[in-house]
């Protein structure tokens with residue numbers, strides 16, 4: 285049994301955050317574990333504004349000590365980390381326990397929120413987590429912030445951002461253009477860069493707002509496939525198909541939010557032996 289770990293925030297609605305990660309880990313037949321960093325709530329009476337309650341960093345550290353008291357996870361991912369002190373705690377645990385297959389999803393922006401969440405975390409993620417990342421998966425906004433390039437509107441900008449982020453130490457960078465990157469071909473386009481070549485991952489753009497949790501789920505699927513021993517390019521390719529199926533079979537939650545369905549890839553006949 286391969287083991288996977290998420291260090292992430294809780295999304296009470298169940299679509300994103302550690303809930304998305306654990307569901308996805310299970311879909312890939314891995315045993316998921318979680319260290320919770322923050323609790324996100326949304327207010328139906330205030331235009332669905334998001335609030336973040338951070339868990340004491342010391343408690344995050346104790347969760348990690350608890351998890352690493354067992355066999356080492358075969359892969360781990362980080363999501364929303366909440367407090368800057370938490371980023372230090374996570375890096376300390378990585379130095380102490382030396383896990384392999386580290387996926388850093390640098391969550392700085394949630395869909396459905398006008399502003400950027402936790403932009404002050406960007407510097408700490410860049411300095412402490414990118415140097416130990418086997419894979420990092422910023423969306424278009426996060427890649428603009430982490431690279432310092434700001435708004436990325438052309439393919440050349442995205443490639444430049446990937447090169448800069450790779451320069452901070454992440455071995456593989458995947459910039460999720462998703463539906464944010466405007467292109468003439470109606471494609472959801474992501475860029476994969478491993479320091480050698482740029483690969484574009486493309487899928488038809490789905491015209492749906494039921495996309496809450498897509499980013500977390502994409503990174504969680506990569507984590508699970510790495511835990512199962514496959515290559516990074518394989519992991520990213522199947523994660524793209526997994527999240528594509530999940531968005532197609534998404535369903536509305538309320539007038540503000542629509543969920544993806546994490547079980548859609550299995551429903552469409554995958555994972556059957």
Ligand SMILES: Nc1ncnc2c1ncn2[C@@H]1O[C@H](COP(=O)(O)OP(=O)(O)O)[C@@H](O)[C@H]1O
Pocket residue numbers: 395422423424460461462463464472473474487488489490491492495497498499500502524527528531
């Ligand atoms: N409307 C869509 N149609 C097809 N794929 C999408 C769509 N929106 C996002 N994706 C894909 O889902 C994954 C997550 O991307 P995105 O939603 O941009 O991340 P985040 O949740 O971090 O903002 C990427 O592989 C992206 O290309």
Ligand SMILES: Cc1ncc(COP(=O)(O)O)c(C=O)c1O
Pocket residue numbers: 292293294295300301302324363364391393394395495496497498499500501
């Ligand atoms: C705890 C948590 N993590 C991450 C996210 C980002 O979600 P997505 O995968 O839609 O970008 C959210 C969004 O609400 C969240 O609540």
